[in-house]
Amino acid sequence: MRKDSESNGLSRRRLLAGVGAGGMALAGAMIVVRDVSAQAIQPGAHLEVLNKAVGGKQPQAGKVRIRMPEIAENGNTVPITVAVDSPMTGQDFVKAVHVVTDNNPRPELMSVFFTPLSGKAEVSTRIRLAQTMNVIAYAEMSDGSLWSGRAEAKVTIGGCGG
Amino acid sequence: MSSARIRLPASIKKGETVEVKTLITHTMESGQRRDSAGAVIPRKILNKFACTYNGKDVIRADWASAISANPYFSFYVVAAESGTLEFTWTDDDGTVTKESAKLTVA
Numbered sequence: 001m002r003k004d005s006e007s008n009g010l011s012r013r014r015l016l017a018g019v020g021a022g023g024m025a026l027a028g029a030m031i032v033v034r035d036v037s038a039q040a041i042q043p044g045a046h047l048e049v050l051n052k053a054v055g056g057k058q059p060q061a062g063k064v065r066i067r068m069p070e071i072a073e074n075g076n077t078v079p080i081t082v083a084v085d086s087p088m089t090g091q092d093f094v095k096a097v098h099v100v101t102d103n104n105p106r107p108e109l110m111s112v113f114f115t116p117l118s119g120k121a122e123v124s125t126r127i128r129l130a131q132t133m134n135v136i137a138y139a140e141m142s143d144g145s146l147w148s149g150r151a152e153a154k155v156t157i158g159g160c161g162g
Numbered sequence: 163m164s165s166a167r168i169r170l171p172a173s174i175k176k177g178e179t180v181e182v183k184t185l186i187t188h189t190m191e192s193g194q195r196r197d198s199a200g201a202v203i204p205r206k207i208l209n210k211f212a213c214t215y216n217g218k219d220v221i222r223a224d225w226a227s228a229i230s231a232n233p234y235f236s237f238y239v240v241a242a243e244s245g246t247l248e249f250t251w252t253d254d255d256g257t258v259t260k261e262s263a264k265l266t267v268a
Contacts, residue, residue, distance in 0.1 A: 077230040101228060105194050108226035112237075117220045119179035119240035126230040128192065159230075 046100040046107035050138050053098040053111060057146050064097070064139045064149030075129040075159030083122035084139045084147070088114070094121035096140045103133035128159040166261040168249065174241045176267040182213070183236040186251055186259065192227040208259075210252035211235055215265070216245035241267050 067081040084094045093116045099109040114121050121139070132154045139147045169183040186208065193205025211223045211233075220239050239247070244266045251259045 104228055106227060109228045110226060111224045113222040115219050115221065117215060117218055117240055117242075118238055120238035122238060123221075123223070124234070124236045126234050128228045128230055 041103060041105060046102045046136060049100050049107050050098055050136065053096075054138055054140060054146055059138050059146040059148035061148055063147040064137050066099075066135055066137055066149050066151035068135065068151050068153040070154065072129060072153045072155050074157055075131070075155040076157075077126045077159070078129050078153055078155070079124065079126050080135065081122065081124040082112070082137050082149075083120075086121050086141065088116055088119055088121055090116045091142070093118075093142045094139055095142055097121070097123075097137055098140075099135060099137045101127075101129065101133050101135050104128070104130050109135065129153055129155045130158045131155050166249065166251070166259060168247070168261055168263040170247075170263060170265060174265065174267050176241065176243070178241050178267075179238050180241050180265075181236055181238055182247065182263075183234070184211075184213075184249060184261075185232065185234050186261075187232050188251075188253075190227070190229055190231045190233060194227070206254050208233060208251045208253055210250075212250050213237070213239070214248045215239055216243070220247070239265075241265055243267060 063085045065083045065085075067083070068078060072078040082097055082099055084097060086092065086094045088094065094114045096111060096113045098111045100107045101109055109127060110125070112123050132152070134150050134152050136150045137148065139149075141147070166184065166186040171180050174180050188208050189206070190208065191203055191206040193202065195203045197203050205227055207225065207227050207229065209225055211225060213220045221237050223235065225233065247263045247265055249261045249263075253259070
């Protein structure tokens with residue numbers, strides 16, 4: 001029995017995965033309908049925003065840490081901390097951090113501009129997440145290097161109003 | 163109107179890096195919502211935040227509509243000397259809300 005179904009390419013695992021994907025697609029469709037007033041989510045729009053902010057440069061992975069709750073019950077106010085490893089001296093500091101999301105109606109989140117007077121390249125705030133998604137940050141250093149980090153938050157109640 | 167609150171550690175040693183916590187009341191209307199008649203409620207958010215310390219730039223931030231209502235923002239500053247921290251929040255309509263806090267080093 002099991003062998004048969006597997007030879008058909010229809011194992012239990014695959015079947016469940018398929019149902020899961022279908023569910024996701026349905027949830028996506030519902031959100032598009034709800035946000036039809038604004039604009040549909042453009043895949044890749046968050047990368048365009050980041051590219052524009054840093055002049056098309058490609059980052060290396062590392063140095064940027066994003067802390068969020070793994071499961072955010074209320075997408076209207078999700079706590080987030082973005083920290084960049086840097087001594088923050090006059091010669092070696094973080095100039096800017098650009099933060100975006102990959103599944104909100106608009107990808108922009110914030111850009112933070114530090115100075116050596118900041119002492120520590122770390123900020124915390126609270127954000128809106130319409131659904132489960134990734135938050136991606138690029139950090140521009142004073143030596144011109146570019147670093148990136150990401151984190152995912154699972155959202156049970158979306159936070160776009162409507 | 164917006165009203166702001168600032169929180170600093172109770173005692174600060176000279177040269178220490180301290181956390182500054184800020185909170186301001188604002189609806190941060192995202193521009194994604196509709197009213198009961200179905201019309202889009204226009205965006206109205208605080209789009210800029212800045213902090214200076216004795217007149218020198220500490221940090222600036224550009225905020226988008228994904229920042230939650232009543233924005234909380236915390237960051238760090240090197241407490242090199244006693245002085246004044248000044249904070250500004252800029253609304254989409256151009257209104258600037260200002261707040262200041264005394265920073266005293268021991």
